[in-house]
Amino acid sequence: MKPIISAFCLILINLSTIAQVDSAFAFGLQQQLDGIRSSSSIAGMEVTLIFDSGCELSLTSGVQTGSTPIDTSKLWHVASNTKSLTATVIMLMQEDGLLDIDDPVGLYINTNNWSGIDSNLTIRSILSHTSILGNAWYDGSPLWTAIWGDRDSLWNERDVFLPQFQVPTANPNGDFEYNAFTGYTLLGFMIEEISGNAYADEVATRIFTPMGLSRSKLSNEGVSMSELNGVWSGGQDRSTWSHTSYLSTRGGGGSWCTILRESARYFHTLHFGSVLSPLSMAETRMKVDQTPQIVPGTALGSFEINYGLGSWIWTSRSASDTIVFYGHGGNGLGSVIVAACPEYGFTMAVVSNDFTKVNENSLALITMSDYVIDNMNSQTCQNVSTPEFEAISRFTVYPNPGANLLTLESTVNESSKYQVMTLDGKILLTGEFNGSKRLDVSNLSSGMYIVKFVAGEEVHTVRWVKE
Numbered sequence: 001m002k003p004i005i006s007a008f009c010l011i012l013i014n015l016s017t018i019a020q021v022d023s024a025f026a027f028g029l030q031q032q033l034d035g036i037r038s039s040s041s042i043a044g045m046e047v048t049l050i051f052d053s054g055c056e057l058s059l060t061s062g063v064q065t066g067s068t069p070i071d072t073s074k075l076w077h078v079a080s081n082t083k084s085l086t087a088t089v090i091m092l093m094q095e096d097g098l099l100d101i102d103d104p105v106g107l108y109i110n111t112n113n114w115s116g117i118d119s120n121l122t123i124r125s126i127l128s129h130t131s132i133l134g135n136a137w138y139d140g141s142p143l144w145t146a147i148w149g150d151r152d153s154l155w156n157e158r159d160v161f162l163p164q165f166q167v168p169t170a171n172p173n174g175d176f177e178y179n180a181f182t183g184y185t186l187l188g189f190m191i192e193e194i195s196g197n198a199y200a201d202e203v204a205t206r207i208f209t210p211m212g213l214s215r216s217k218l219s220n221e222g223v224s225m226s227e228l229n230g231v232w233s234g235g236q237d238r239s240t241w242s243h244t245s246y247l248s249t250r251g252g253g254g255s256w257c258t259i260l261r262e263s264a265r266y267f268h269t270l271h272f273g274s275v276l277s278p279l280s281m282a283e284t285r286m287k288v289d290q291t292p293q294i295v296p297g298t299a300l301g302s303f304e305i306n307y308g309l310g311s312w313i314w315t316s317r318s319a320s321d322t323i324v325f326y327g328h329g330g331n332g333l334g335s336v337i338v339a340a341c342p343e344y345g346f347t348m349a350v351v352s353n354d355f356t357k358v359n360e361n362s363l364a365l366i367t368m369s370d371y372v373i374d375n376m377n378s379q380t381c382q383n384v385s386t387p388e389f390e391a392i393s394r395f396t397v398y399p400n401p402g403a404n405l406l407t408l409e410s411t412v413n414e415s416s417k418y419q420v421m422t423l424d425g426k427i428l429l430t431g432e433f434n435g436s437k438r439l440d441v442s443n444l445s446s447g448m449y450i451v452k453f454v455a456g457e458e459v460h461t462v463r464w465v466k467e
Contacts, residue, residue: 079332087310137181188252
């Protein structure tokens with residue numbers, strides 16, 4: 001089995017320097033995020049930005065539910081981001097000689113046991129959404145009705161292919177027609193048949209474990225609603241509603257649950273590292289849609305939307321530039337989009353906890369990518385020496401972003417002084433503490449602040465965002 005070695009993994013183990021994002025740049029991006037969330041009437045959002053030079057930044061805005069702020073340590077259901085995992089596993093299996101994506105699926109699964117599956121469908125046609133498979137998951141379909149008819153039921157994943165849930169074949173001309181559920185669900189089961197392992201185990205072995213994605217898991221392994229950053233439908237809070245039946249049936253097309261940083265790291269490693277061979281990567285990036293959708297008038301000009309093998313391909317065109325992004329969106333118990341931009345050396349992931357805000361979430365990524373491209377410079381991502389990083393680990397503030405209460409923690413063996421300051425250096429709060437201290441910051445205005453720690457000869461500052 002091919003090991004994953006990537007530039008990103010090497011960054012993680014480089015102990016001589018740690019990269020940090022410039023505070024003014026981060027503050028500007030936070031303002032972008034806050035403005036988008038407010039104007040789009042979204043309860044809660046998170047953005048993660050990774051630069052190829054090593055910096056990583058995660059920002060939040062809004063709430064999970066009630067007054068509880070979005071938590072970067074909690075999971076998101078990243079839904080169809082899973083399709084990229086499935087495609088990557090299949091391309092790795094092809095590199096290992098276990099399959100050929102131009103083979104018919106009938107070589108690997110007994111289609112007599114699968115209702116409505118043509119044994120002659122090629123793996124490539126399913127990966128690229130150009131097969132004749134009908135999509136069994138849509139509003140009011142038999143499968144939809146059965147799953148939402150009993151939210152507390154725990155399904156056997158393969159029951160989604162029972163005869164009563166199948167729909168007629170579609171797409172007779174073999175054009176691109178996005179199949180949200182059936183195609184990649186089938187590919188997940190094909191991976192199991194070929195490998196002899198559960199789909200979740202094969203994804204973990206080939207992707208999660210080598211990349212260090214320790215918080216990632218699949219929803220059929222069991223995900224409670226309390227683990228997620230809230231679920232909303234328009235203005236309706238559904239965070240406490242049961243979604244067991246739904247989460248237990250997502251399979252190879254939509255089961256991935258993770259913290260946003262890990263989704264961003266996966267796509268960054270895939271598109272900036274050496275997960276796949278150059279030939280395999282070129283195949284995943286080969287456009288299949290002969291009449292792609294064009295979205296005019298975005299912050300980055302017109303947007304051409306195309307697809308490869310398990311990857312969306314977005315091309316922005318303006319009078320001054322043409323920029324290509326690779327990644328995937330997802331709409332499940334929330335809305336997510338992740339895009340890698342090799343030309344400018346960054347990957348961005350944007351997620352909202354409102355699954356009705358698909359367009360708003362996509363436009364948020366475009367708007368914030370435009371901010372990154374316009375504002376990045378040599379100072380945006382700076383290396384910090386190891387002693388400075390060790391200081392970071394000794395002084396922490398949380399939650400960050402936060403609202404009315406701020407906790408300071410220090411692991412140094414002496415009393416520490418603190419100051420909470422504005423960006424221009426005005427001191428707002430000051431004091432001294434040992435170990436831990438909770439501050440009432442309810443009177444501070446929303447924005448970015450500097451928390452300064454002094455312990456003996458050691459001085460360290462932390463950026464903190466007040467929501």
